[in-house]
Amino acid sequence: MRRVFSTQAIQTAIEKSLPDFQKIAGSSAVRTQESVRRQFARDESHFISPPPAVVLEPTNVEQVSKFLKLCNDRGIPIVPFGTGTGLEGGSMSTLGGVCISTQQITGEPELREQDFVCSVKPSTTRLALNDAIKHSGLFFPVDPGADASVCGMVATSASGTNAIRYGTMKENVINLEVVLADGTILHTKGKGRCPRKSSAGFNFTELFVGSEGTLGVITQATVKVHPRPQFLSAAVCSFPSVHQAASTVVEILQWSIPVARIELLDTVQVQASNAYSNLTLRESPTLFIEFHGSSEKEVADQTAAVEDICKSHESLDFDSGASDEKMASLWKARHNAYYAALAMRTGARGFTTDVCVPISKLADVISETRSDLDEHDILGTVVGHVGDGNFHVILPTIEEDKTEHRKIQSFSDRLVRRALAADGTCTGEHGIGLGKRKYLREELGENTIRLMHTVKKALDPKNIMNPGKVLPEL
């Protein structure tokens, strides 16, 4: 039987433990002020949750270990919290309980330049990492949009715009320091090790990638860094329909042109981004494409090949060779797509979906989804990393409007079922958190869910690590 928490019992256990928490990390690391607790109550999703009873701010792995051991001994649930940029409620303290903020665990990124790896502490965000290593000519490519912490991106199995060329977090993490529920500190590949490959022992690195705080707290990540491309260029291309835009992507992949990014914005998203980011893009389904290469010729060849494919799918235009400034403004607009969509409606919060389907099904699933929005008169934009078959619908909603919320929830259910019927997944990069738990059994099958529980119970027998997240009930 899994432990069932009673909120009152948790509250009492925490109150008794406050002096012990203070002994571990000093009183300034134990935050009970309501204003602080409220800061850690929500991520960027539409979910609402009570704040944690206490926020702990350890400054090193030993303190994390001691906090976890204590909570484990006393049955106190723990929710790890990074930058709070998650979109599925994964870092919300739904039971009250202890929130462990990892952002005070600081330290300079340790770059091993010749080995193309860098180790970071939880406080390092992806932009901070890139800033720290920019002198080296190397960069960390995974970019989920938000300036999330790298360790948080590990926990969520994040990806983003250029996963098509550089892979997702799973392909870019090579070693992790993790603290288990009982306080055990371990290094998945052995302390300090960073060979490019290994067949030694179980692949625990990957087991913790995407575990969303349910198996342990990630206190250090060693990630791959890549040489910055010597030559870059971009193209913007619009189409009469989303189906044509998506079909273009499929054909680009089939010709194996190594595009670095290929992003789709549907008409509504283009309108939103034009308004928000002060652009003048044609109001049609549009692809943003980026090319990386080691010579101008290589980049030009890729561009020409893609232009041909776009034209064969009746593109309305093909704008390439933009200046660096224009490229930067386009990608900034792409990264701000979420906020642009929200800005379409005053006072709205975002409800986002995140399905990913096999490439062969992409064009159909996207155009069915666009039709679904239109038919049901739902305000929403389609935007996504279509080179991976991954796309989002951003739905600006008014939190208090329950009828609208139900309508959107029904749309989201239909979208997920459409993706699952196409052999896809309910989440390409946002994780399961709270929001996708109900789909996981349908996606993975009963036996895989049971195995998740088996592993969870083995690593966290008292179920203190982010309880109520990811795993559906047995």
Next chain:
Amino acid sequence: MRRVFSTQAIQTAIEKSLPDFQKIAGSSAVRTQESVRRQFARDESHFISPPPAVVLEPTNVEQVSKFLKLCNDRGIPIVPFGTGTGLEGGSMSTLGGVCISTQQITGEPELREQDFVCSVKPSTTRLALNDAIKHSGLFFPVDPGADASVCGMVATSASGTNAIRYGTMKENVINLEVVLADGTILHTKGKGRCPRKSSAGFNFTELFVGSEGTLGVITQATVKVHPRPQFLSAAVCSFPSVHQAASTVVEILQWSIPVARIELLDTVQVQASNAYSNLTLRESPTLFIEFHGSSEKEVADQTAAVEDICKSHESLDFDSGASDEKMASLWKARHNAYYAALAMRTGARGFTTDVCVPISKLADVISETRSDLDEHDILGTVVGHVGDGNFHVILPTIEEDKTEHRKIQSFSDRLVRRALAADGTCTGEHGIGLGKRKYLREELGENTIRLMHTVKKALDPKNIMNPGKVLPEL
């Protein structure tokens, strides 16, 4: 407490179970003839083991499930066996027990051409897979040399010559059908699913990659397939020293030239390959390099850039632009390096090592290893996938010579310790099996070993799955 097997008890339990095995899959699937059992007694390593008490040859996953359930209920140990091409004794029946040969589980590879994935049953080897999909212009790149089964390559976390460009098995497996010890059949990513990425649930696919039969039997693998390169070329280049050859590799990587393969053969291996494969290579440390590209120009540019780097490291020659036939013969010679090394000594079997170190340490570790061989007067060749920092020493040995065996074992110990001191691993691609268990604790640390046992015990509480392999004793 882990179950300790007594060979006599196992033998008795198996004898009693023979009629039940026959009921599950027919009498022809239950092989007790000594000649058959002997076939399944060894892999290609130097380890010696008694044959299994019985070899089971299921023809489908349901039979595997029933066999495992029965063995689990009766505490009978099981060793899965693929093509028997392993190099660390991982598929040997050290306790007698049941060998489950997976090679009668047959079926045509199922290619999803537009999605760049293909599903294979255990009988499909990597060459058979490539043969089955050659009409599509796609190929499966992972090539460990031997014509291993793809599912066996999953179990071992194999890689090979072109992992540097296309990744190892870990990066190329996207879904697995697995049978657990208790007979449960599951699909790690959900049945039939093949999105290019997913953040849904725990990454069990990767947990089974490299689990070497200790966590379950792999009965189907869905792997990535890649567009065949439109243009290929190769170069052969020799150097005055292994240090210079290895330093060249490091610099090629640092310039991020996307070579498809880069293999080192030291002088002794070149001599062996010249003799075995009827070549006339210069008897010096030599790199075989392959370039893939989408245009002749791209391949020529890569070749020219690599030639410059080779020259700056005082290469003795640089032979590029070989005919297709010559390229084929060179790669055949590379794949036959193991047999060429063995052929240096009549009646010898191979003892191979398989360390992998961070690139920054590669040149030093390889040249120290070559010196170690020379100083101790040990016959051995250095050969490897140096682009990954992974190299092998192939040591042709006479099995009966115990003194020599000890000498080689000491050399192997020193090599592993050298790799571990360089932040590397004791195995880049051969797996742990029997041979590397003794190094795993030193490599991963006590806490990670304990976590391996925790997970093993959760998935296989009676310890029937390939007992005595991979995990060091607690």
